[in-house]
Amino acid sequence: MDSVYEKHYDPMPVDLDPETDILKVHEDISREPSGILMEDVKENIESQMQEEEYMEELSPGGVLDEETISRGLSNLGRSAHGDHQVYLNVTIPGFSLTDVTLLGEYEYLQKVEIPYNDITDLSPLGKLHNLIILDASHNKIEKLLDFTPPFNLQEVNLSWNNISEMANLSSHRCLIKLDLSNNSISEISGLSQCMRLKYLSMAHNKISQIVGLDGLPIQYLNLSNNLIRMKESLENLKYLRELDLSGNIIRSLSGLQSNARLEFVDLEDNEVIDVADVDYLKHAKGLRELNLLRNPIQELPDYRLSVLHRLSCLTTLDRRPVKEDEKVAAVNMFDPPLDVVAARDHIMHVVYSFLQPSRVWDSTLPNVETPYPMLVLVGPQGSGKKDLAMKLVDEFGEYFGYGISHTTRRPRPDEISGKDYYFVSLEKFEMDIKMGQFVQTHQYNGNWYGLQMESIENVAREGLASVVHMELEGVLTLKKTYFEPRYVLVLPLNPEIHERRLHKRGFYTEDQINKSLKRVDVYVKQNQEHPGFFDMMICTDDLAAAYVQLRKIVMDYLGITGEVKREQQALNETREITPTNIRGRTWSKPSNSESQAQVRSAMNDVGSALVRGIVEEESIKRRQSAAKDVITGYVPPLYDQLMSRYPRTAPQATDKQDGLGQPVQSRAFSAPTYQNQEGKDLSEQGPPMSPDSSVDDESSSNLSDLDSATELHHGQNEDADLNYSRFLPTETLNPIFLMEDLSPRPPSAGRSEFKTHVQRPGSERHSVLPPIQPTAA
Numbered sequence: 001m002d003s004v005y006e007k008h009y010d011p012m013p014v015d016l017d018p019e020t021d022i023l024k025v026h027e028d029i030s031r032e033p034s035g036i037l038m039e040d041v042k043e044n045i046e047s048q049m050q051e052e053e054y055m056e057e058l059s060p061g062g063v064l065d066e067e068t069i070s071r072g073l074s075n076l077g078r079s080a081h082g083d084h085q086v087y088l089n090v091t092i093p094g095f096s097l098t099d100v101t102l103l104g105e106y107e108y109l110q111k112v113e114i115p116y117n118d119i120t121d122l123s124p125l126g127k128l129h130n131l132i133i134l135d136a137s138h139n140k141i142e143k144l145l146d147f148t149p150p151f152n153l154q155e156v157n158l159s160w161n162n163i164s165e166m167a168n169l170s171s172h173r174c175l176i177k178l179d180l181s182n183n184s185i186s187e188i189s190g191l192s193q194c195m196r197l198k199y200l201s202m203a204h205n206k207i208s209q210i211v212g213l214d215g216l217p218i219q220y221l222n223l224s225n226n227l228i229r230m231k232e233s234l235e236n237l238k239y240l241r242e243l244d245l246s247g248n249i250i251r252s253l254s255g256l257q258s259n260a261r262l263e264f265v266d267l268e269d270n271e272v273i274d275v276a277d278v279d280y281l282k283h284a285k286g287l288r289e290l291n292l293l294r295n296p297i298q299e300l301p302d303y304r305l306s307v308l309h310r311l312s313c314l315t316t317l318d319r320r321p322v323k324e325d326e327k328v329a330a331v332n333m334f335d336p337p338l339d340v341v342a343a344r345d346h347i348m349h350v351v352y353s354f355l356q357p358s359r360v361w362d363s364t365l366p367n368v369e370t371p372y373p374m375l376v377l378v379g380p381q382g383s384g385k386k387d388l389a390m391k392l393v394d395e396f397g398e399y400f401g402y403g404i405s406h407t408t409r410r411p412r413p414d415e416i417s418g419k420d421y422y423f424v425s426l427e428k429f430e431m432d433i434k435m436g437q438f439v440q441t442h443q444y445n446g447n448w449y450g451l452q453m454e455s456i457e458n459v460a461r462e463g464l465a466s467v468v469h470m471e472l473e474g475v476l477t478l479k480k481t482y483f484e485p486r487y488v489l490v491l492p493l494n495p496e497i498h499e500r501r502l503h504k505r506g507f508y509t510e511d512q513i514n515k516s517l518k519r520v521d522v523y524v525k526q527n528q529e530h531p532g533f534f535d536m537m538i539c540t541d542d543l544a545a546a547y548v549q550l551r552k553i554v555m556d557y558l559g560i561t562g563e564v565k566r567e568q569q570a571l572n573e574t575r576e577i578t579p580t581n582i583r584g585r586t587w588s589k590p591s592n593s594e595s596q597a598q599v600r601s602a603m604n605d606v607g608s609a610l611v612r613g614i615v616e617e618e619s620i621k622r623r624q625s626a627a628k629d630v631i632t633g634y635v636p637p638l639y640d641q642l643m644s645r646y647p648r649t650a651p652q653a654t655d656k657q658d659g660l661g662q663p664v665q666s667r668a669f670s671a672p673t674y675q676n677q678e679g680k681d682l683s684e685q686g687p688p689m690s691p692d693s694s695v696d697d698e699s700s701s702n703l704s705d706l707d708s709a710t711e712l713h714h715g716q717n718e719d720a721d722l723n724y725s726r727f728l729p730t731e732t733l734n735p736i737f738l739m740e741d742l743s744p745r746p747p748s749a750g751r752s753e754f755k756t757h758v759q760r761p762g763s764e765r766h767s768v769l770p771p772i773q774p775t776a777a
């Protein structure tokens with residue numbers, strides 16, 4: 001037997017030229033290909049022709065005949081009554097049939113597929129009592145199901161026909177699926193009795209209103225490519241799960257708000273313009289897919305995130321799967337959790353302050369372990385926290401100072417700028433934010449509130465702990481900073497008393513009062529869900545009792561008894577309180593029990609008032625080091641600048657503060673005139689870089705504040721300067737000795753005489769803040 005290769009191989013006709021010994025191809029290359037292949041082709045063509053002839057013979061004139069039917073029959077099975085072996089299906093597509101009368105004789109048929117013909121009349125099918133599925137799509141039918149209804153007809157496909165009007169289908173009660181797409185129907189009607197209808201497609205028609213479907217159990221509705229404006233409600237289509245309304249002229253989605261079972265909505269190519277319309281789909285908790293492609297809404301900024309925020313359950317939007325991070329981004333953009341708001345607030349202030357030239361603050365109290373002593377009273381508006389704060393400052397004036405926030409709110413009649421708040425304009429507030437002056441900010445009732453570093457420093461400079469009051473959001477930001485205050489939750493638990501208090505003040509609108517009352521729950525929730533978030537809680541239903549409680553907490557914590565306090569008062573009356581003679585009190589959390597014990601023991605030692613507290617000792621030590629760095633032009637590595645908890649990136653006051661009783665003098669250029677090694681006056685270049693400077697370039701550090709540094713140095717003679725120059729950051733130094741060498745702080749007028757002969761350390765770099773050596777109490 002010939003192999004396949006041999007059978008199909010048709011060698012080129014070649015001759016060997018005896019002279020040249022070269023193979024030559026035959027001149028006559030146009031000869032027929034091999035006989036076998038030719039035969040195949042011929043066979044093929046013949047069979048095709050035969051087929052066509054045969055087809056032509058079938059159902060001549062478009063009249064269905066036996067032969068055609070017998071060829072289309074399939075699925076041999078039992079008749080409905082079970083007494084006959086019959087074919088159950090017939091498929092006769094594309095025979096240009098016009099007359100299907102003969103089909104009526106096949107009464108056992110359950111499925112009839114006669115698409116792609118020219119049928120206009122389906123009445124013969126009325127005899128098919130067992131018919132369940134009918135596909136007569138792509139025909140020329142003009143009337144809808146105008147035949148005696150088979151008892152169990154469930155699925156009908158009459159798409160791509162010429163139906164312009166719907167008929168009363170009340171007799172087709174078993175219909176489950178009806179496809180009438182691509183006809184020219186202008187109104188939906190006649191379906192009211194089809195109480196099993198689950199699937200209805202009327203796409204590509206001329207429908208302008210979604211009516212006539214009330215109460216039907218439709219789950220899948222396709223009305224795409226019609227003329228629908230969607231003014232009506234689909235409220236009665238309770239079971240709707242998939243809705244295709246693409247290619248219409250829909251502007252608003254109102255009407256879909258009641259379809260809670262929707263899972264898929266296609267609104268591509270419509271006129272939806274407002275992202276708020278998406279809210280109409282909010283009740284559909286199971287909505288997974290939404291398509292709004294080719295709608296004007298797509299042009300809106302942050303469109304995708306905005307939709308995802310409103311419909312958080314979506315898994316696919318505009319045919320694109322929704323990613324997890326998109327969902328997170330959507331929430332963070334449109335409804336950020338309190339913590340995210342606080343983180344952003346914090347980042348903003350850190351970045352702005354970092355962009356500012358840094359300064360060394362004057363106060364000696366803050367240190368790495370207890371950055372700034374601070375007591376924060378937290379609670380909703382009208383909880384009485386401000387009254388408590390003021391009273392605490394009144395009574396314990398030698399321990400606490402009131403940390404005054406800035407606000408854009410208008411002052412009330414009895415309020416004084418610089419006492420209750422610094423009342424500033426919005427422009428000023430924003431400018432201060434940009435100048436990196438704030439530690440935290442928060443918007444409440446349309447007004448901005450914020451605590452500036454300067455306010456805290458003003459209190460700390462007096463050797464006192466700040467008492468501030470704020471809303472929860474402020475605390476969340478504060479918790480992200482290097483401050484570690486004590487937080488006292490001040491909460492009215494009786495809503496009636498709270499409401500009465502708010503009404504009595506007469507400042508608030510009903511909305512504001514309601515908001516304040518509701519916010520109590522936010523605080524309660526925060527307290528319950530984050531144990532330890534607040535250090536203490538005081539109920540302020542009775543303000544007097546609340547103060548007694550707060551007072552006791554404060555005195556216990558500070559370790560003062562009534563007697564000691566009196567002693568201390570007497571002591572204070574007899575001596576001037578300066579930052580150096582106040583001992584190391586703190587209201588912030590010591591980082592470990594040891595240092596807390598040290599603080600307590602130092603504080604209890606009332607008799608030795610001139611002995612410095614540990615807090616101050618450590619603070620002085622660091623100031624010395626920082627001051628030396630400033631003088632020697634040392635720039636800390638970027639990491640140190642960022643990570644150090646010392647307030648090195650504190651904002652620079654470059655402007656007078658509006659509303660301050662005593663305007664803060666500009667500190668930006670307060671550095672003294674000084675000279676470099678060669679004796680050249682550098683004052684034109686500005687002062688040397690502070691240890692906090694965020695700028696690496698020495699020449700650009702012209703805004704450093706050198707108050708501390710100059711205070712340490714000022715007034716020393718040449719010897720003192722030389723003496724100081726010994727204490728480079730590399731050397732271990734007991735700051736007490738250094739302080740004893742220094743004369744008291746001179747008036748600032750003398751600063752201009754300051755000169756330095758200290759060598760710059762060059763590449764020798766050291767940590768700005770040397771580790772704290774444990775000091776004996």
Ligand SMILES: Nc1ncnc2c1ncn2[C@@H]1O[C@H](COP(=O)(O)OP(=O)(O)OP(=O)(O)O)[C@@H](O)[C@H]1O
Pocket residue numbers: 379380381382383384385386387405406409440441442444449450451469470471473474475507
């Ligand atoms: N820096 C701040 N950060 C966050 N919240 C602040 C800040 N300063 C003040 N707040 C709070 O903003 C809210 C509104 O301040 P406002 O001064 O208008 O309150 P109030 O009507 O006087 O009520 P209250 O007596 O509770 O302070 C108050 O709860 C207040 O504590």
